Each structure stands twice: as structure tokens, then as C-alpha cells.
Amino acid sequence: MIKFFVFSIMFILSGCSFKSPPNHFQYKTTNAFVSYKKNFLSNNAILAKNDLKRAIQYAKTSSNLTDLAHIYLGECALNISVGIKDECEKYITIQNLVDNPTLNSYYSLITNQLLDEHIANLPPKYKEFALYKLNNQLDLAYNETLNMQNISSKLIASSLIKESLNEHQIEEILKISSFYGYKKSVLFWLVHLEHNTHDKHKRENIRRKIVILKSKN
Amino acid sequence: MSYNKIKLSVGLFVITIFIIVATLLILLLDKKGTFNKRYSYYFTADTANSFNVGMPLKFSGFNIGEIDKISLKNNGAVDMIFSVDEENIKWVSQGSILMIKKPLIGSSHIELYTALGNPPLAENSTLTLYMSDDINDMISKFEPVLEKFTSIITNIDLLTNSLSQKDSDFYYTMKNIRTITTKIANDGSILTSITGDKKSTKKLINSLDLMKDVMIEIHIIAKEVNKITASLNGDIIQPSSNTIKELELIMKDVKQKLQVLEGTVNAVGSYDKDLVELKDQISLGVAKSNQIMDKVDSIMQSESSSKVLLP
Numbered sequence: 243m244i245k246f247f248v249f250s251i252m253f254i255l256s257g258c259s260f261k262s263p264p265n266h267f268q269y270k271t272t273n274a275f276v277s278y279k280k281n282f283l284s285n286n287a288i289l290a291k292n293d294l295k296r297a298i299q300y301a302k303t304s305s306n307l308t309d310l311a312h313i314y315l316g317e318c319a320l321n322i323s324v325g326i327k328d329e330c331e332k333y334i335t336i337q338n339l340v341d342n343p344t345l346n347s348y349y350s351l352i353t354n355q356l357l358d359e360h361i362a363n364l365p366p367k368y369k370e371f372a373l374y375k376l377n378n379q380l381d382l383a384y385n386e387t388l389n390m391q392n393i394s395s396k397l398i399a400s401s402l403i404k405e406s407l408n409e410h411q412i413e414e415i416l417k418i419s420s421f422y423g424y425k426k427s428v429l430f431w432l433v434h435l436e437h438n439t440h441d442k443h444k445r446e447n448i449r450r451k452i453v454i455l456k457s458k459n
Numbered sequence: 460m461s462y463n464k465i466k467l468s469v470g471l472f473v474i475t476i477f478i479i480v481a482t483l484l485i486l487l488l489d490k491k492g493t494f495n496k497r498y499s500y501y502f503t504a505d506t507a508n509s510f511n512v513g514m515p516l517k518f519s520g521f522n523i524g525e526i527d528k529i530s531l532k533n534n535g536a537v538d539m540i541f542s543v544d545e546e547n548i549k550w551v552s553q554g555s556i557l558m559i560k561k562p563l564i565g566s567s568h569i570e571l572y573t574a575l576g577n578p579p580l581a582e583n584s585t586l587t588l589y590m591s592d593d594i595n596d597m598i599s600k601f602e603p604v605l606e607k608f609t610s611i612i613t614n615i616d617l618l619t620n621s622l623s624q625k626d627s628d629f630y631y632t633m634k635n636i637r638t639i640t641t642k643i644a645n646d647g648s649i650l651t652s653i654t655g656d657k658k659s660t661k662k663l664i665n666s667l668d669l670m671k672d673v674m675i676e677i678h679i680i681a682k683e684v685n686k687i688t689a690s691l692n693g694d695i696i697q698p699s700s701n702t703i704k705e706l707e708l709i710m711k712d713v714k715q716k717l718q719v720l721e722g723t724v725n726a727v728g729s730y731d732k733d734l735v736e737l738k739d740q741i742s743l744g745v746a747k748s749n750q751i752m753d754k755v756d757s758i759m760q761s762e763s764s765s766k767v768l769l770p
Binding site for chain 1: 752
């Protein structure tokens with residue numbers, strides 16, 4: 243009882259002592275975008291839409307549009323990672339206003355317009371991968387995706403070299419997506435696997451899996 | 460502070476509080492006259508109806524005492540004791556009488572009537588009680604009025620009955636008046652007695668005859684006009700009239716439909732406002748839930764950064 247009382251007092255005092263930072267909207271932007279990534283890949287469309295809307299809304303509170311550009315590019319990259327065709331039009335509309343080398347390089351990477359000069363400005367986690375891809379060392383590039391810590395980065399990178407992946411490699415990516423419960427990614431890789439499988443029986447099973455996953459009952 | 464000292468302090472505090480409360484209570488009761496000596500008096504009534512213990516005794520509208528006891532005597536009478544306090548004993552003097560008041564509105568009470576200046580009445584004396592029943596008094600005063608009113612209604616009834624019977628005086632009077640007026644209208648001699656001379660009577664009759672002829676002429680002209688209008692009806696007026704009637708019906712129908720439409724338009728207008736209000740409320744709800752989601756996100760997410768990282 244005493245412990246509970248002391249804990250309550252400490253909780254209230256600590257709550258009162260916290261002061262929200264002046265740039266709290268940036269924290270909200272980040273949190274909303276992180277939530278968006280998770281909900282988007284998990285196929286929670288309504289929640290994802292709401293998260294993205296909130297992230298954009300908070301990012302638009304500042305005259306610095308870098309966060310907004312990050313969001314637009316992130317949205318584009320995630321769409322590409324699950325096979326949705328996206329030319330990153332939203333980012334292009336504000337590209338000149340931001341003029342960020344990292345973002346420009348990232349944009350080149352996800353739209354398959356990568357050049358040597360872009361590699362230096364890429365986020366560190368993509369540098370090795372981009373180098374292998376540029377040099378057409380796609381197996382090494384695939385191995386590099388497996389070494390990536392961030393799951394969404396792993397899925398984006400895999401999708402960029404999806405045409406060169408063999409059946410086993412696709413199944414490996416599928417396993418990772420399934421492990422995290424990213425249904426949207428799972429469906430995408432299942433469809434891709436179906437197209438790349440020569441075994442008729444296996445293809446039929448994949449088709450049935452897709453139907454089951456897509457059904458609401 | 461030692462335990463014994465604490466116990467002593469608490470004990471002293473409790474005793475002090477008790478003394479203060481008791482003193483205040485005593486002062487309050489004293490102020491209300493609880494400890495004053497009371498003087499009792501008797502009176503007798505035929506019935507205990509309308510009396511009860513604690514019933515107030517009033518003098519000039521002020522409460523000066525109350526009934527303390529009511530008891531039934533062996534002879535069927537009711538013995539009652541009331542008391543007044545020392546302060547009000549002066550109002551109970553020799554020759555004082557009591558009267559019970561039962562007002563139409565409010566509770567019953569006993570009123571004391573006293574002759575001021577008389578010496579005070581000795582304690583345990585008996586006073587005389589008079590009954591005063593305001594409701595019954597009112598009814599008894601109203602009774603003669605009611606009797607007169609009944610008599611008037613009876614007379615009106617007799618009059619109307621008399622008027623409706625054929626052998627009544629009123630009926631004969633009316634019949635005579637009718638005979639006289641008929642004779643005046645038909646008999647020239649009576650008319651002469653009114654006009655003054657026979658010439659005037661003749662002139663009057665001639666004028667009436669001429670008037671009759673003129674009226675016949677007017678009737679013939681009216682018939683002709685009617686024929687003309689009748690001929691017009693068939694060719695022009697009737698179709699026009701029918702068209703106008705149809706037009707009127709259409710206009711009535713249009714008017715009714717417009718009235719219905721007006722109601723519908725008004726209703727739709729109000730729905731529109733309701734929808735805007737509903738939309739605002741939903742937007743507010745969503746905004747609030749988003750705020751909660753922000754807080755939940757900030758609590759749930761282990762990584763806290765102000766930078767948006769590329770996926």
C-alpha cells in the first residue's frame with residue numbers, strides 16, 4: 243500500500259515535471275510516420291492512412307519542408323516495396339524547395355535512376371547495397387539486404403532487385419515478412435513467388451494461400 | 460512529546476469541546492424558554508375534534524402558549540389544559556375567553572380574547588371556550604343567498620312555461636296585436652284614420668298600384684337580359700368559364716404542390732445544417748482521437764526522435 247502510494251506520488255510529480263519540447267510537433271511527426279510504416283506493411287489501411295495524414299499535417303506546421311520530403315519519399319519507397327507503382331510525384335513537387343542531397347540520392351535509388359555520384363549521399367544502410375546493385379552484383383546486393391537491421395529497409399531493397407531474385411531468395415524474404423506480420427508485403431512476395439515458380443502444384447498452393455489471406459472470413 | 464502528555468492534551472481538548480457544546484446547548488434552550496416556568500389553565504369542550512396536543516394559543520396573532528393535555532371526562536365532555544409562560548401570563552386576565560378558529564385555509568388554532576387592564580387570572584383557573592367555524596359560518600351566510608337564487612330560477616321557469624302555452628295571457632296578447640296589424644293593412648278606413656283624409660288614402664293606393672306595374676316591367680326586362688346572357692353562355696362564356704375553372708383547379712393543385720415542396724425544401728435545409736453540425740462533431744472527435752493516438756504513440760514507441768528517418 244505504501245509502495246503504491248509512493249509510486250503514485252512519484253508518478254504525478256514526474257508527470258508534472260516533464261515539459262514538452264518546443265519542437266514537439268517533430269516528435270509527433272516521427273511517431274506518426276513510424277506508426278504509418280508499421281500499419282501500412284501490416285495492411286491496416288485505415289490506420290495507415292490516418293497515420294500518414296497526421297504525419298503530413300504535423301510536418302506542415304514548420305516552414306522547413308525536410309520532414310515533409312522525408313515522409314513523401316518514405317511513402318513512395320514503401321509503396322514500391324509492396325509492388326505499388328509510384329513515381330514519387332509528391333516528392334518531386336517539393337524537391338526544389340528542399341534540395342537535400344541525401345533525399346535526392348534516395349529518390350534515385352528507389353526509382354532505379356542511381357548513379358555513382360549518388361552513393362556517397364545515400365543513407366549509410368543503403369550504401370553497400372547500392373554499390374552492388376550499380377555494379378550489377380545482385381547476389382551480393384541480396385546478401386546485403388539480409389544484413390540490414392531495419393526490416394522496412396530490407397523489404398525496400400529486396401523489391402528493388404526482385405527481378406533477379408531466385409525462388410529460394412524470394413521465400414527467404416517472404417519468411418521475414420511473415421515473421422513480422424507484414425501482410426501487405428507477404429501478399430506481394432507471394433504473388434511474385436507464384437510468377438517465379440515452375441512447379442505447378444506449388445503454384446497452386448501459393449494461389450490458394452493468396453485467396454485465403456485476401457478473404458475476410 | 461511523551462505519550463502521557465499527548466493523552467493529557469487530547470483529554471483536555473475533548474473535555475473543553477464537550478463543555479463548549481453543552482454550554483451552547485443550554486444557552487440555546489434557555490433562549491427558547493425551555494427552562495421558564497409555565498402556568499396552566501383549563502377549558503372544556505364538547506368534542507376533541509379539531510384539538511390536539513401542542514395546538515397553539517394565539518393572542519393578537521402571536522403564539523403565547525399551547526395545549527399540553529387533552530382528556531375525556533366521565534360525563535363525555537373533554538377537558539383540556541393549556542399553559543403559557545411567565546412572559547405571557549399578563550394576557551390571561553379575568554374575563555378572558557377562548558375561541559377556536561378553523562380558517563378555510565391554514566391550521567386551526569385557539570385565539571385568546573382578553574380585557575386589557577383586568578387583573579391576571581389565577582393559575583389553574585377555567586376559561587370559557589367558544590367555537591368559531593369559518594367554513595360553517597360561510598355556508599350559513601351563503602344559505603339565504605342560495606334560497607333567493609333558487610326562487611329566481613323557479614320564477615324564470617314559470618315564465619317560460621307560461622309563454623309556451625297556447626291558453627296563456629301572453630299568447631292572447633300576441634294574437635290580438637296580429638289581428639290589429641292585419642286590419643290596418645287591409646282596411647281603407649283604418650288607413651284613412653292614419654293618413655287623415657280619403658284623398659290621401661286613394662293617392663297612396665294608386666301609388667302602390669303603379670309601383671306594382673313598374674315591378675312587372677322590371678321583371679320582364681330582367682328576363683330579357685337573362686336570355687341574352689344565356690345565349691352568350693353557350694357560345695363563348697361557357698367554354699371560357701370552363702377553361703378558367705380548369706385553370707383554377709390547376710393553380711390550386713400547383714399551389715398545394717408548392718406548399719408541400721416548400722416544407723420539403725425547408726426540411727432539407729434543416730437536414731443540411733444538421734449534417735454540417737454532425738460533420739463538425741465527427742471532425743472534432745477524430746481530432747481528439749488523433750491527439751490520444753499521438754500520446755499513445757509517444758508512450759508505446761521505444762525510439763524517440765525528432766528526425767523522420769527514411770525507411
